[in-house]
Each structure stands twice: as C-alpha cells, then as structure tokens.
Amino acid sequence: MRVLVVEDDPELARRIAAGLEQDGMIVETVGEGNAASFLGCTEDYDAAVLDLGLPGQDGISVLRHWRENGRHMPVLILTARARWSDKLAGFDAGADDYLTKPFLQEEVALRLRVLQRRALGHATSTLQAGPLSYDSTSGRFTLDGQLLTLTAQEQRILAYLIQRKGRVVSRSEIAEHVYARDLDPDSNTLDVLIGRIRRKLVAPLIQTERGRGFCLTDGGDAA
C-alpha cells in the first residue's frame, strides 16, 4: 500500500512515516502544499494522509485540486483543527476520513486500511482466496486457519494481490505500490519474491500471465 503523507512538521512526518512503514506500507512524505498538490496528481497512491495547515497551499485546496483532477485515492485528514466546521469543509472538499491531533499511530494505520478496503469495494475486513485468508485490519494472513509467516515484502505483495483478487496486476503496478519508487520492475527481485510466496502458499493461487503480470485466484482453475 503506497501512501503519501503530507505534513509540514518534519519530525511528525518522520514519525508518521515510520509508524506506517512498520505496518507494511510504502510511505512518501512531503511538507509543502504545492508539492503535495503536484505529487497527488502525478503519482499513483493508494491513500493519502493530509494535514490542513500547510505552507504554500492549504490542505483543503490541495484536496480540491486532487479531486478536480480525477484523483480518487482515499484521503485521511490528519490535523490539529478539531472544529466541526473544519471537518465539514474537509469532507466537502472530498476527504474520506478525519483524525485530529494528537493521535494514536495505530489509529492512522487502521483507518488507512479501512479506507483502502472500502475503496476497493470490500464489505468486510476479511478477504478470502481459496484456503488463504487475509485480515486487512491486522494485516495477518492465515492458510487453512493457520497463521502464515511472511516477510514484510512478501506480506505487501500478497496483500496487494488478494485485494485485487481475480484481476491481472502488472509488474510495474506491484513495483510502484509495494516497493519504493526506485525499484526496477524488470529486475528479477519480484520473481524471486513471488516464487517464495508460492512455495509458502503450497496451493497454486498465484497465476503468471505472460507479458501481463500476476493474478491471485481461489485456485480452482489450477486444481
């Protein structure tokens, strides 16, 4: 899950990013409104955490600009402004959730996961693919009811695939949303990681679509 954190306080931005990365998310931070406005329109993020009091351009304007340019990623406003008029303005501008400072780091990650789940059209927090089960709230995988041990990178790839079950996901898309921006999608790192995940899943749930990417299924076709 690739998240843009827009926060003008460097220390707070660093801590939010650290907390989200610890939770398995790929985080980019920006501390200025105009830069945030540009990044949100040009890069493909799964979600954004947006402060309202920003230098250059305030958060509400940034959000409006994103929405006007067709950027529909879930946005969590994270601000010190606790007045209901600010919340109304935030939601009117296109926010999906609103959290006031000070906040619990876990709550930011939890809300982002819920927002992403809703954005992908999943009604519940538990996603199923054959014997594989994923709890999007805790971020844990189970296989036939047993906890599946995965590395952070493996967990990110599998979570991205199960959230898009039945859809072919390109290598570049995975690279962009699961890795930092500097990863070369043509490198064989991704193949190595997919291979490891396949071995852990045992069942052939991940299909390779030559020249197109990967697709996670319930495993019925292979069986």
Add this chain to the structure above:
Amino acid sequence: MVAMPLSTIQRAGLGIRLFMLGALAALLVSTLGGWALRQSVQTTLWNSFEQRLTEKAERLVGGLNVMPGETEVRWHGRNNDEFARIFSGWYWQLESSGEIQASRSLWDSRLETSRAQAVDDEATLNRLIGPQNLQLMGIVRQVEIDGYPAKLHIYGPAAETEVELARLDRILLFTQLGLVIALLLSSLLQVRLGLIPLRRLRAKLSEVRAGTAECVGSHFSPDLDPLAEELDLVLARNAKIVTRARGHAADLSHALKKPLSILGADSALRENTLLHQQITSMSRLIDRHLTRAGSGAGSFSQIAVAERIAGLIALMQRLHSERAINWESRIDGGLFWRGEPTDFEEMLGNLLDNAAKWADSRIVIEAFVQQHELFIHIDDDGPGLSEAQIKESGIRGRRFDENVEGSGLGLVIAADIADTYGGDIVLSRSPLGGLRVALNLPA
C-alpha cells in the same frame, strides 16, 4: 437636602434634563412676562384714576373761597354730582383752620386721612378704608385760597381699578397657563425631535451588537456623526484585537498540538498509559479553550437551521457509518437562527456526535421557535441517564458547566458556546428512552 435633588438630576436621562430645562425657561418667561404686563396695566389704571381725581379736584377747587372776615377756607359749590349721593364711594374732605368739611356723600362720617397709605413708593395715590369698609383711593391737594391754606382730600372707589385688575389677572392667568402648556409641549416636542438622531444611533449600535450591521456608519446629524465615527473606530479596533487574539489562540493551539502529536506518535512512549491520558486531556483542554476564545466573535449571518443540520447529519452518517443509526430530522425549512455559522456547527456537531456515540439505532432532531427562543431537541434511544442520575449530576434546569462529571467534552463545548449567546443546554429523559439534549438559544 441639596444633594438629593442634585443626584436625582444627575441620574436623570438626557430627555428629562432637556425637558426640565425647557419647562423651567417656559415658566420663567411666562411668569416674568405676566408680572411685567400686570404692572404696566396697573400703572395705567392708577394713572387714569388719578387723572379723574385730579379733574374732580380742579372742579372742587373752583368752589372754594374764604368769606370776608373769616380765615377758614370753605366750599360753596353745587351739590348735585357723585359727591352729593350718600355713600356713593366718591368723597372729598377739606381740612382748613376750622372744622373739617366733607362732601355730602360722606354724610356724617369722616375720612381718616391720617391712616392713608401710598399705593406704592412712587405713586401719589393713597389708599384707605372709607365708610362701609370700602376700599378707597385718592389724592390730596394743598390749596391756598386768598392766602389761607387748606388740604383737599379726594377719594373714589378703589373697586373701579380693582375690578379691572382682577379681570386682567384672570385673563393673564388663562393666557399664561396656555402659554406655559404650549411652551411645555413645544419643549417636549423639541426633546423628542432633538433626540431622534440619538435614538437612531442607539438602534444602529444595537444592530451592530446583534450582528445585523457591520458598523454604526454616519448620517445621524452633524453633531452625532463625529461620535458615530469614534464608535466605529473603537469597534474596528476591538474587532482587530479579537481577530488577532483568536489567531493567536489558534496558533497556540496548533503549536501545542504538534509536540503533543509527536509525543503521542512516539513508539517508545506509546505504552505509557498515564502519558497518553495526559496528552489526551491537554488536547481536550486546548480544543475547549480555543472554542471558547472564538465563539460569538465572528461575523453573524442568517443560518438555515434545517439545511445546516442536514449537512451535519450527512457528516455524522459518514463518521459513524459502521453503526446502523436511523437519523430523523423534523425541522421546518423556514426556520432561521442568527449567529456565527461556525459556532452553530460546533454546537450541533458536538451534540449530534454525542448522540451518535450513545444511540442504539435511532436519533430524532426537532427544532422550533417559541417566545423568541430557538429550541433544538436531540433525542436518542441509547442508555441515556436516569432521572436520578440527571438529578445527581445537577444538570437539569440550570446552565451546563464544566464541573459536571462525565458529561463529555462535546457537551461542555456546546454549552460554552450556547452560554456566549445567552442560551443553555438542558439534559432530560428522552421519549425514545435515551437522553434528550435540549439546546436553547435566543432567536
């Protein structure tokens, strides 16, 4: 004794002061004018009477002579005029060397001329009591006939001038009374007309206070326009100070929340429950005081109650989407309240959020105006508070305050803002089974 009326006058309003001054001037002018007029007429009447007496005296002197061999001046005139009719009121009396002679009209009585008194310091007319206790006025003439001196006293009825003066007094009384009433009415009218610009200024100030006008403006009167200008300058200065103070409060709030957020996000400190509680408590205090600092100080406008609450309900439905709550708003679309929109949203946002947290499945919002007061009732079907709990908390029937334990920050903030507008919040048992929060605001 002197201090009392002075202090009363000092406490009196501008209108009363001006009216009293006008009334005093009217009374003074009418009294002095009336007195001068009466004096003038009285002098004229007395001069006229004296003239008549002088003419009669000249006629009587013509009948005086001294008989040969005598030393006494005697009257030998004709006896067929007013001096001949007994007790006619017209008398003469001649005092010579011999016996006092008198007109036939005196019959056997005599005038006590020694008791005669001048009518005033400058006049030659005398006044005395004549026969039948009639008031007489007359003159005295020193005459000398053939070298023999004599004093001739001629008196006539004072009633002739007294009647005229009494008639004049009556006329003066009525005309002066009319004049005084006219002057008092004129004074009252002047005060009322004169104070119209002041009343307009006061009305404009009330509009500024109520938020329906931005400033006092001008065009009251050339005298009051400088005052209105000064008032606007003071208001503008105050507004600037308030805006600056609100800005500082907001800056301080944000400045304090940043380090609190950093502390809250620190993984090393996250396990410290006490620290987390203190951070939350500090943040709530900041929110509350920031709201209190800003409430009621912004621009007022007409707020469509139903529309505003519908917007907030939509927001609540998003924020509490995980809970299946049926929101029901029973508010007339034509209901308006005048105030600061952000304050209205803050009050209702907190109250609706509080209801959403506690409701089981249903929240009903009603609003109506009664006796210049806007009532907004928010009912939920949650656990609510029992009558005993409400009584114990001491909330019902009085203004909500920060000493109420367990009432929730949202309610306290809403109560703080309502208090700024002279309103209050009352908690009671809801017909839905939960809590009814009644927000009352001056409409």
